[in-house]
Amino acid sequence: MADFNTLLAVKDLMTPNIETSFYEIKVSEAAKIMADKGISSIVLTDGEGKIAGIVTETDIVREVVAKSVDPASVAARDVMNPDIHSIPGDTSIFEARSRMTELKVKHMIVEDGGKPRGIVSASTLMGS
Numbered sequence: 001m002a003d004f005n006t007l008l009a010v011k012d013l014m015t016p017n018i019e020t021s022f023y024e025i026k027v028s029e030a031a032k033i034m035a036d037k038g039i040s041s042i043v044l045t046d047g048e049g050k051i052a053g054i055v056t057e058t059d060i061v062r063e064v065v066a067k068s069v070d071p072a073s074v075a076a077r078d079v080m081n082p083d084i085h086s087i088p089g090d091t092s093i094f095e096a097r098s099r100m101t102e103l104k105v106k107h108m109i110v111e112d113g114g115k116p117r118g119i120v121s122a123s124t125l126m127g128s
Helices: 027-037 057-065 093-103 122-126
Strands: 020-022 041-045 051-056 086-088 107-112 115-121
Touching: 020 027, 027 041, 027 057, 041 115, 051 057, 051 107, 093 107, 093 122, 115 122
Parallel strands: 020 041, 086 107
Antiparallel strands: 041 051, 107 115
């Protein structure tokens, strides 16, 4: 019989298409993309196309809205979190939840062979 903890893996729940944008995008533009696509984060890339960080709804609320900063005047890189955490796609949802709690993050890149394949959020895992 299969181990209960491995019945459902993060690759089964991840959002397969990661929304990315250049890190110079204005926060107002990033927020519009998130609202239009119904997502809570955007992975930001640098001038070479490499992952530079992630900007989330929480980052925008804490660093822009709560501080009364004009979101059209600040670049997403100025409020992004540069610490990107990833997890292999075959990791159980239970282990992923545990790692997110331990790391105090709400999003993780799902990788396969060292390449990003999707993104998973804490809210998605909690609903599973």
